[in-house]
Amino acid sequence: MPRHASIGALPNQWQPAASIDHAAHSAMNAEKRAEIFRRLHAANPAPTTELEYATTFQLLVAVILSAQATDKSVNLATRTLFADAPTPQCMLALGETGLAKYINRIGLYNAKAKNVIATCRQLIEQHGGEVPRERDALEALPGVGRKTANVVLNTAFGEATIAVDTHIFRVANRTRLAPGKTPLAVELKLLKSVPDDYKADAHHWLILHGRYVCKSRKPECWRCAIADLCEYRDKTRLYEDRTQ
Numbered sequence: 001m002p003r004h005a006s007i008g009a010l011p012n013q014w015q016p017a018a019s020i021d022h023a024a025h026s027a028m029n030a031e032k033r034a035e036i037f038r039r040l041h042a043a044n045p046a047p048t049t050e051l052e053y054a055t056t057f058q059l060l061v062a063v064i065l066s067a068q069a070t071d072k073s074v075n076l077a078t079r080t081l082f083a084d085a086p087t088p089q090c091m092l093a094l095g096e097t098g099l100a101k102y103i104n105r106i107g108l109y110n111a112k113a114k115n116v117i118a119t120c121r122q123l124i125e126q127h128g129g130e131v132p133r134e135r136d137a138l139e140a141l142p143g144v145g146r147k148t149a150n151v152v153l154n155t156a157f158g159e160a161t162i163a164v165d166t167h168i169f170r171v172a173n174r175t176r177l178a179p180g181k182t183p184l185a186v187e188l189k190l191l192k193s194v195p196d197d198y199k200a201d202a203h204h205w206l207i208l209h210g211r212y213v214c215k216s217r218k219p220e221c222w223r224c225a226i227a228d229l230c231e232y233r234d235k236t237r238l239y240e241d242r243t244q
């Protein structure tokens with residue numbers, strides 16, 4: 001059963017929790033962090049990836065293909081690809097040239113085709129055709145780095161990992177939830193500071209928040225559910241946007 005999810009509507013009108021004393025908590029602290037995740041959870045209780053897949057192998061391939069590409073473009077390609085080649089064995093049989101024909105609308109498709117075929121071969125030769133659930137084994141697969149391994153460990157195996165992509169990196173720095181100069185620094189800070197109850201889903205909440213609300217060029221602060229907790233200095237207001 002293919003899985004996909006939508007963010008659902010974040011509430012336009014939110015009510016700050018009465019227990020938060022904003023004057024007394026000007027710096028990001030544990031109470032603010034917990035309230036941020038409480039609200040993200042309330043708006044979307046079961047967040048997941050927007051990549052479409054039916055098996056862990058297909059999730060792995062979709063994540064490899066999604067580097068520097070939109071989930072939408074990956075889904076368009078994989079709907080046909082996964083129907084024709086659902087397993088590592090079938091995909092390996094396509095070869096690099098055959099696979100490239102399915103994914104040629106995705107950026108860097110030649111390099112990705114090469115990595116996916118090499119990954120299929122490695123899965124078959126070293127892991128009995130299954131996706132391993134150990135980080136080291138995942139990161140040893142061609143085209144799989146720490147971020148991809150984190151997504152697979154979190155989304156397929158339910159581990160409390162946090163894959164820091166461009167959206168999470170931006171949201172963590174703007175809000176001051178977990179400021180850091182590199183994705184790894186942000187990841188480690190988030191792992192340390194996100195309340196345990198929210199850790200497994202933090203990755204998807206922050207990605208979706210960055211993709212749909214805290215957008216790169218113009219964050220939509222006027223409808224942001226965590227605006228009063230966020231420490232970004234240049235928050236946007238709806239009135240200013242309409243008059244620009």
Ligand code: SF4
Nearest residue numbers: 214219221224230232
């Ligand atoms: S208030 Fe604005 S900058 Fe802060 S998290 Fe919300 S959208 Fe992003």
